[in-house]
Amino acid sequence: MPRCEEKNGTCERSIYVNNPHLDSMKEDILYHFNLGTSSHDLPAMFEDVKFVCVGGSPWRMKSFTEYIAKDLGLADPNAEYPNLCKGTDRYAMFKVGPLLSVSHGMGIPSISIMLHELIKLLYHARCTDVTVVRIGTSGGIGLKPGTVVVTKQSVDAMFKPSFEQIILGKPVVRSTELDGKLAEDLLKCGDDLGEFETVIGNTMCTLDFYEGQARLDGAFCSYTEEDKQIYLAEAYAAGVRNIEMESSVFAAMCKLSNLRAAVVCVTLLDRQKGDQLTSSHDVLNDYQQRPQMLIRHYIKKKLNASKKS
Numbered sequence: 134m135p136r137c138e139e140k141n142g143t144c145e146r147s148i149y150v151n152n153p154h155l156d157s158m159k160e161d162i163l164y165h166f167n168l169g170t171s172s173h174d175l176p177a178m179f180e181d182v183k184f185v186c187v188g189g190s191p192w193r194m195k196s197f198t199e200y201i202a203k204d205l206g207l208a209d210p211n212a213e214y215p216n217l218c219k220g221t222d223r224y225a226m227f228k229v230g231p232l233l234s235v236s237h238g239m240g241i242p243s244i245s246i247m248l249h250e251l252i253k254l255l256y257h258a259r260c261t262d263v264t265v266v267r268i269g270t271s272g273g274i275g276l277k278p279g280t281v282v283v284t285k286q287s288v289d290a291m292f293k294p295s296f297e298q299i300i301l302g303k304p305v306v307r308s309t310e311l312d313g314k315l316a317e318d319l320l321k322c323g324d325d326l327g328e329f330e331t332v333i334g335n336t337m338c339t340l341d342f343y344e345g346q347a348r349l350d351g352a353f354c355s356y357t358e359e360d361k362q363i364y365l366a367e368a369y370a371a372g373v374r375n376i377e378m379e380s381s382v383f384a385a386m387c388k389l390s391n392l393r394a395a396v397v398c399v400t401l402l403d404r405q406k407g408d409q410l411t412s413s414h415d416v417l418n419d420y421q422q423r424p425q426m427l428i429r430h431y432i433k434k435k436l437n438a439s440k441k442s
């Protein structure tokens with residue numbers, strides 16, 4: 134159950150960290166963002182954040198910020214959006230109004246480092262009622278390329294809805310449950326737009342793009358085309374509709390910190406039909422806009438609803 138706290142006479146959903154050591158630190162340096170609690174006034178910079186979108190590429194997250202700014206009239210359409218992570222090229226972060234847009238690189242270790250610092254940033258900035266969405270690309274199973282998948286459950290490569298991490302040499306298993314209501318709302322946004330197909334399904338999160346996703350085109354491969362097809366058919370039977378490399382730790386960490394979270398990824402190809410990305414650059418670019426369009430619609434609906442209330 135999400136936890137809420139009384140603030141200004143209403144119940145607001147707080148962001149949690151669970152680390153007693155943080156209290157005894159004089160300063161918290163968010164090293165990979167090049168931000169810190171002493172060097173920056175984090176509440177002044179970020180307290181109004183209500184939506185956070187995270188995605189792999191810095192360039193895509195910048196263009197998403199510009200798109201939202203123009204489209205929602207949140208700011209001067211000619212304004213420049215500087216990278217708030219100055220002096221580091223690990224991650225990029227952009228802000229317009231209540232939207233924060235952050236890149237996370239590729240794979241579980243990269244997004245996990247970013248999320249530790251993002252969660253602490255939102256906590257130090259005293260943000261409440263924040264919705265976080267990972268927007269990205271994936272390989273589809275049994276879907277037309279370009280289909281957008283809203284994740285119901287993130288599962289591992291054995292189709293288990295959990296994320297296992299080794300801490301102090303021992304496995305710690307965390308739930309990858311996402312916000313069901315948010316997923317339904319996002320699916321509805323896809324239907325509202327009606328410009329591409331949007332489905333809900335399980336997302337398999339792997340540790341690798343090649344052998345981990347049953348590709349036949351990596352530098353190494355010890356299985357046959359038939360083995361690959363059997364594995365993908367098993368994944369499909371377990372409800373998996375797409376494959377990517379970040380959703381499990383994203384879901385686990387957002388759940389631990391009480392953040393409302395969702396994953397929305399477009400499929401770039403149907404993995405039952407091939408492994409290589411052969412579509413043109415323009416077609417792939419068009420596909421990559423789709424999760425952004427869906428989130429833009431969601432944010433617009435939410436902002437309109439809050440203006441009315």
Ligand code: URA
Pocket residue numbers: 270271272273342346376377378401
């Ligand atoms: N990202 C993945 O992890 N796999 C794909 O097939 C495409 C994008």
